[in-house]
Amino acid sequence: MKVFAALLLTLLGTSLSARSAETIAVIVNIHNPTETLTTKQLIDLYMGKLIAFPNGERASPLDMPHDSVLRREFYQLLTNKPIGSINAYWSRVKFSGHAQSPQSMASSNAVLQRVREIDNAIGYVKLKDVTNDVKVVYTLAQ
Amino acid sequence: MSLSRCFLAAAILLCSSVTGYAAPTQLSGFATLGVSYTDSDELAFRNDVSDDNGKSKEVDFGSLSRLGVQLHKSFNEQWALTGQWALKRQIDYDLDQLTQLAFINYSPSANWNIKLGRSALDLFMMSPYRNTGYAYTETHAPVEFYGLIPHQSLDGIELATAHATDEGTFSSRWYYGQSSDYLSNHQYQWQLDLEDITGITLALEQHNWLLRFNHSQARIGGKEIDHYPLIRKTARGIASNDWPQLAGLLGNMNPVGSRLRYTTLGARYDNGDYYLQSEFAYIDANSDILTYVTNGYLNIGKHWQEYSLQLGYSFTNGKENHIPKARVPSLLSEALYREIERSYNYYINDQSTLSLSGRYDFRANMAAKLQVEYVDLKRADNQFMLRQQDMTAQDSFMVLSASVDWVF
Numbered sequence: 001m002k003v004f005a006a007l008l009l010t011l012l013g014t015s016l017s018a019r020s021a022e023t024i025a026v027i028v029n030i031h032n033p034t035e036t037l038t039t040k041q042l043i044d045l046y047m048g049k050l051i052a053f054p055n056g057e058r059a060s061p062l063d064m065p066h067d068s069v070l071r072r073e074f075y076q077l078l079t080n081k082p083i084g085s086i087n088a089y090w091s092r093v094k095f096s097g098h099a100q101s102p103q104s105m106a107s108s109n110a111v112l113q114r115v116r117e118i119d120n121a122i123g124y125v126k127l128k129d130v131t132n133d134v135k136v137v138y139t140l141a142q
Numbered sequence: 143m144s145l146s147r148c149f150l151a152a153a154i155l156l157c158s159s160v161t162g163y164a165a166p167t168q169l170s171g172f173a174t175l176g177v178s179y180t181d182s183d184e185l186a187f188r189n190d191v192s193d194d195n196g197k198s199k200e201v202d203f204g205s206l207s208r209l210g211v212q213l214h215k216s217f218n219e220q221w222a223l224t225g226q227w228a229l230k231r232q233i234d235y236d237l238d239q240l241t242q243l244a245f246i247n248y249s250p251s252a253n254w255n256i257k258l259g260r261s262a263l264d265l266f267m268m269s270p271y272r273n274t275g276y277a278y279t280e281t282h283a284p285v286e287f288y289g290l291i292p293h294q295s296l297d298g299i300e301l302a303t304a305h306a307t308d309e310g311t312f313s314s315r316w317y318y319g320q321s322s323d324y325l326s327n328h329q330y331q332w333q334l335d336l337e338d339i340t341g342i343t344l345a346l347e348q349h350n351w352l353l354r355f356n357h358s359q360a361r362i363g364g365k366e367i368d369h370y371p372l373i374r375k376t377a378r379g380i381a382s383n384d385w386p387q388l389a390g391l392l393g394n395m396n397p398v399g400s401r402l403r404y405t406t407l408g409a410r411y412d413n414g415d416y417y418l419q420s421e422f423a424y425i426d427a428n429s430d431i432l433t434y435v436t437n438g439y440l441n442i443g444k445h446w447q448e449y450s451l452q453l454g455y456s457f458t459n460g461k462e463n464h465i466p467k468a469r470v471p472s473l474l475s476e477a478l479y480r481e482i483e484r485s486y487n488y489y490i491n492d493q494s495t496l497s498l499s500g501r502y503d504f505r506a507n508m509a510a511k512l513q514v515e516y517v518d519l520k521r522a523d524n525q526f527m528l529r530q531q532d533m534t535a536q537d538s539f540m541v542l543s544a545s546v547d548w549v550f
Contacts, residue, residue, distance in 0.1 A: 039349075040306075040348075040349065041306070043349055044306060044311055049304065049311045049313070049347055050305070050306055050311050052252035052253070056251070056253070058219055058251070058252040059252070066506045066507055067505075067506040079349070079414065080413065080414040081412065081414040082445055082447045082448070082503075083506065084445075084448055084450075084501075084503030084509065085412065085414070085445060087276075087503075087506060087507060088277050088278065088509075089277075091172065091271070091274050091276050091277045092271045092274070092277040092278075094170065094212070095172060095210070095212060095226065095270075095273070095274040095277065095549075096262045096270035096271045097224050097243045097245065097257070098262075098270070098302075100168070100214055100216070
């Protein structure tokens with residue numbers, strides 16, 4: 001019985017760990033007064049509709065490289081749209097001169113570093129990569 | 143000195159003075175390698191009426207292909223410069239015609255934005271990004287809706303606001319300025335200056351929805367069409383008793399000074415699987431050169447990850463000006479009648495198009511597209527397609543087009 005329970009816990013732990021690894025966390029600077037974001041606020045922010053935090057302060061969104069898997073997953077989970085639709089949308093916004101797309105960073109470490117340094121930065125990384133010196137304001141899971 | 147040249151001078155000055163602390167200049171761009179084929183002996187597909195080089199029953203690489211670059215430099219959170227230059231088949235290739243955007247942006251807060259210089263003309267939903275083929279599923283914007291207005295930029299000022307509400311994100315744009323482009327066919331090229339353009343766009347966006355309203359007005363400026371003096375001179379050969387209304391028709395024929403009014407309602411819905419986009423416009427003028435015209439289109443599509451398929455229908459129709467003919471017909475009066483009738487009904491083109499478009503996003507920033515269209519011209523002497531001869535009849539024909547679109 002003990003062996004069975006241990007096996008069950010191991011399997012459950014593995015499953016939870018895998019789920020945690022796939023969860024994406026939206027992070028802001030530790031001094032940012034924002035505690036949470038709604039889905040609508042995050043979509044506004046990442047789709048260039050209103051690039052601001054709930055208190056009205058301007059935001060500086062950070063993105064992952066154009067062809068990264070994490071970027072594809074982030075936009076799919078956030079908007080339920082394929083990445084091709086997102087890229088087409090951003091080309092409409094950008095080449096109309098209405099807004100600049102989120103700044104593309106080379107890696108999750110670069111996003112974390114930038115969020116630590118800049119008060120109004122906002123980015124996304126895998127939840128397992130989040131460190132204690134940034135604040136999670138939203139999570140997206142499969 | 144044009145606004146775009148002012149912008150370039152300001153950009154060079156600002157870049158040289160503040161490069162020490164400003165963000166690096168962002169270079170981006172778009173490109174389309176496109177090809178079209180029109181199955182008509184008399185008419186050729188063209189994206190809009192500024193293109194005077196379309197081809198009938200020949201493969202045409204020039205109608206859809208284009209290349210654009212954009213430079214953006216943010217100096218701080220408030221100030222930025224944006225410039226965009228697009229190369230496509232056009233009548234002039236000078237810096238002024240190549241410059242699509244050239245504006246200084248001042249953003250006092252996240253909700254307010256002011257652009258001064260050359261910005262995108264926000265007339266219809268797709269107007270500001272028509273050159274960027276990657277931005278939409280079809281190979282080109284619906285010609286019945288977009289084809290008669292080649293103007294894509296505004297030299298002037300634009301004020302934009304955005305606010306979050308419980309119903310969605312509400313945004314508005316207010317603009318004033320002028321714009322210039324060409325109307326052309328195989329006979330003439332006319333520089334159509336739109337002056338005193340005033341416009342407002344109101345938009346409400348939710349996650350999957352966009353509702354948009356625009357009203358704009360513009361006065362036609364510039365010179366009259368080159369061959370109008372010749373028409374008046376030719377008209378002297380007709381006795382006033384033979385055509386009593388001729389003098390009045392000639393007097394009111396010149397569009398310069400007329401005020402055009404555009405009112406548009408549009409909507410877009412996209413839930414990731416299915417999408418829909420539609421716009422309807424009502425255009426009229428305060429003179430005899432245009433009674434009214436109604437344009438519209440509806441595109442319905444479906445996404446399958448990298449693939450999209452779209453069915454589209456677009457139309458234009460309007461109220462014709464009925465021009466009285468000469469009481470005593472002659473070859474001269476018939477030729478004159480045709481020119482006068484064309485002038486009074488330039489914008490009235492009873493035409494519809496049914497289209498099927500496919501798109502494949504084969505890279506994160508590249509797409510291949512294929513489109514087949516069935517075009518039905520219910521009125522002769524159509525202005526949308528490029529006529530290969532003086533007069534064309536009613537017709538129905540196919541347009542095939544394909545493109546590879548890229549953004550970088």
